[in-house]
Amino acid sequence: MPFTLLIDGEPNEIDILARKPRLVLRVNGRIYTVEPPAAGTAGTGTIRIDGEAVPHATAHVGDTQFLRLAGRTFETRVASLAGAGAGAGGGADAVKAPMPGVVIRLHKQPGDAVARGETVITIESMKLQMALPAPRDGVIAELLAQEGGGFDKDAVLARLVSLGEE
Amino acid sequence: MKHPLFSKILIANRGEIACRVIRTLDAMGIGSVAIHHPVEAQARHVRMAGEAVAIHGETPVAAHLDIVQIIAAAKATGATAIHPGYGFLSENAGFARAVVEAGLTFIGPDAETIALMGDKISARDFAAAHGAPVAPSVMPTDDLADFMARAQGIGFPLLIKAAAGGGGKGMSIVRHADELTEAASRASSEALRYFKDGRVYAETFVESPRHIEVQVLGDGEGGAIHLFERECSVQRRFQKIIEEAEAPNLPPALREEICDAAVRITRAARYRNAGTVEFILGADGRFFFLEMNTRLQVEHPVTEMITGLDLVRAQIEIAAGSGLPLRQEALRANGHSIECRICAENPERDFLPETGTVALLNVPAAPWLRFESALTEGQRITADFDPMLAKLVTHGSSRTESVDRMIAALRDLTILGVTTNIDYLIRVLDHPEFRAGRLHTGFVPTHRKALASSPPGRATRDHAAILAALGFREFTDLVFSTPEPYAAMGYWRN
Numbered sequence: 001m002p003f004t005l006l007i008d009g010e011p012n013e014i015d016i017l018a019r020k021p022r023l024v025l026r027v028n029g030r031i032y033t034v035e036p037p038a039a040g041t042a043g044t045g046t047i048r049i050d051g052e053a054v055p056h057a058t059a060h061v062g063d064t065q066f067l068r069l070a071g072r073t074f075e076t077r078v079a080s081l082a083g084a085g086a087g088a089g090g091g092a093d094a095v096k097a098p099m100p101g102v103v104i105r106l107h108k109q110p111g112d113a114v115a116r117g118e119t120v121i122t123i124e125s126m127k128l129q130m131a132l133p134a135p136r137d138g139v140i141a142e143l144l145a146q147e148g149g150g151f152d153k154d155a156v157l158a159r160l161v162s163l164g165e166e
Numbered sequence: 167m168k169h170p171l172f173s174k175i176l177i178a179n180r181g182e183i184a185c186r187v188i189r190t191l192d193a194m195g196i197g198s199v200a201i202h203h204p205v206e207a208q209a210r211h212v213r214m215a216g217e218a219v220a221i222h223g224e225t226p227v228a229a230h231l232d233i234v235q236i237i238a239a240a241k242a243t244g245a246t247a248i249h250p251g252y253g254f255l256s257e258n259a260g261f262a263r264a265v266v267e268a269g270l271t272f273i274g275p276d277a278e279t280i281a282l283m284g285d286k287i288s289a290r291d292f293a294a295a296h297g298a299p300v301a302p303s304v305m306p307t308d309d310l311a312d313f314m315a316r317a318q319g320i321g322f323p324l325l326i327k328a329a330a331g332g333g334g335k336g337m338s339i340v341r342h343a344d345e346l347t348e349a350a351s352r353a354s355s356e357a358l359r360y361f362k363d364g365r366v367y368a369e370t371f372v373e374s375p376r377h378i379e380v381q382v383l384g385d386g387e388g389g390a391i392h393l394f395e396r397e398c399s400v401q402r403r404f405q406k407i408i409e410e411a412e413a414p415n416l417p418p419a420l421r422e423e424i425c426d427a428a429v430r431i432t433r434a435a436r437y438r439n440a441g442t443v444e445f446i447l448g449a450d451g452r453f454f455f456l457e458m459n460t461r462l463q464v465e466h467p468v469t470e471m472i473t474g475l476d477l478v479r480a481q482i483e484i485a486a487g488s489g490l491p492l493r494q495e496a497l498r499a500n501g502h503s504i505e506c507r508i509c510a511e512n513p514e515r516d517f518l519p520e521t522g523t524v525a526l527l528n529v530p531a532a533p534w535l536r537f538e539s540a541l542t543e544g545q546r547i548t549a550d551f552d553p554m555l556a557k558l559v560t561h562g563s564s565r566t567e568s569v570d571r572m573i574a575a576l577r578d579l580t581i582l583g584v585t586t587n588i589d590y591l592i593r594v595l596d597h598p599e600f601r602a603g604r605l606h607t608g609f610v611p612t613h614r615k616a617l618a619s620s621p622p623g624r625a626t627r628d629h630a631a632i633l634a635a636l637g638f639r640e641f642t643d644l645v646f647s648t649p650e651p652y653a654a655m656g657y658w659r660n
Binding site for chain 1: 588631
């Protein structure tokens with residue numbers, strides 16, 4: 001069974017074809033021979049893939065592994081882990097906090113109809129005010145924030161239901 | 167050895183700028199005092215300073231704005247001067263006054279000068295009275311209806327600003343009459359929150375202008391020089407992300423005219439300290455006074471790189487009454503320098519600030535590179551302070567060389583554990599219009615599509631997958647799962 005990794009949210013499938021004498025992997029349908037890493041300073045190193053030296057740096061934070069390679073940064077997760085936790089906020093049915101901050105103004109009350117893109121809440125974070133829009137047309141089912149109240153990143157501040165669903 | 171001008175200086179700031187000031191104090195043989203909120207007791211500026219004093223407040227930012235505690239810290243440690251850095255209390259006239267009244271030296275201009283330049287209206291009037299061009303505008307009033315009637319009179323597009331503002335707070339562009347009410351109310355409410363002054367004003371919005379600013383030094387007695395200009399046009403959310411010196415494609419006569427206007431204002435104000443006079447420059451070559459910043463600027467290193475001067479040292483010497491470091495004729499601009507602001511933010515999500523942990527920090531080193539930061543591995547990046555993490559500065563004999571060096575340095579710079587704008591900056595620098603020096607403050611939105619992250623090439627993506635897999639226990643366990651290759655594969659263990 002292939003091993004599935006999410007790189008910046010995109011799935012990548014990896015099969016182990018051989019372990020000895022060298023590691024051979026099938027990645028997204030293509031075959032690579034991998035030679036052992038040469039350690040660099042903490043968190044950095046060089047690995048040989050099909051004979052090509054690939055310098056890189058990695059660091060783990062919780063379930064996420066950050067990877068710097070070829071002048072770019074990638075966020076990677078194991079697919080099975082990535083699945084858990086995501087979706088708890090209800091996706092397009094929720095207005096979520098993009099970062100920690102404070103509620104400045106609630107523009108809608110529960111029961112109010114909103115159009116996609118209409119401002120539901122004004123928040124302030126890092127000295128900036130910004131309007132949080134409704135992700136779709138609907139009716140405000142619930143407001144989980146109050147003016148002046150603080151919240152963390154990804155906190156659900158309001159929930160929407162479809163018209164006629166309430 | 168020369169006797170130091172001050173025996174000890176307190177730095178009323180934190181982060182990279184506090185570290186940068188301490189470096190010069192060390193070089194000058196002057197003692198340093200850091201201040202910190204308890205949440206940042208282990209911060210780099212605290213560890214670099216000779217002494218450190220804890221200050222308290224409801225929030226860390228509030229502590230750094232507490233004038234009484236900061237002056238008491240200076241008194242208690244025997245510091246005889248205070249360097250305010252940028253941000254926080256650096257342009258607070260009340261602070262400058264309180265420092266002087268406490269018998270200490272404020273490394274900056276007089277409180278009156280700060281007040282004059284801190285109010286956009288009085289600054290604009292002062293500039294106009296001393297021969298600097300200003301944009302047509304509508305003066306503020308508390309009467310919003312009257313304000314809007316007159317704003318409509320000068321035509322659209324209009325730029326709405328807070329009278330007491332700065333740093334892009336309470337600022338917006340209005341293109342149609344029907345947007346004016348909302349924009350003015352929003353600007354006013356934001357201004358009231360940040361500056362305790364809800365007055366807003368409007369002026370002609372110059373379409374796609376360049377932001378050109380002039381670094382000046384004034385001795386406080388009417389003597390002033392300029393240290394050439396900086397181009398700071400590449401901005402997002404009204405805040406600069408890339409600055410350079412000198413400005414590309416600026417005709418020499420126009421450069422001289424702009425720098426001369428800045429020096430005239432500095433002389434007329436009998437300005438004392440390093441300062442920056444900001445202008446906007448239209449495509450038609452007309453330029454207008456924007457504001458004067460009465461402090462050290464975030465982007466001051468690019469000026470240091472091309473002039474060889476240490477601006478913090480110049481500030482200290484001027485504050486001690488030693489006068490200006492050089493005569494105008496003795497100044498030469500050497501080569502070209504660029505600064506990139508490395509921020510914890512997500513360019514794919516409208517540059518919203520990000521939080522996280524600096525799990526890995528790897529900084530490239532070269533004689534033409536400066537990395538200004540207070541970062542340490544393991545540091546948490548919170549919403550407590552500004553999202554700017556660091557500044558990367560390069561120098562080259564030409565603009566092309568300093569751009570190439572910056573791209574190479576950004577590719578090598580590794581900050582893992584928090585989303586940053588590093589990769590975005592590489593895309594900006596490598597954009598043909600940036601390379602050609604065709605810059606304006608709308609650069610980021612204008613080139614949004616070209617600057618968006620593109621998916622990695624097939625090989626890079628596969629390599630990333632391999633490296634990532636080898637970093638996860640869930641995968642290496644699969645590699646080890648059959649007993650026979652176990653020993654052979656031992657070196658894969660992470």
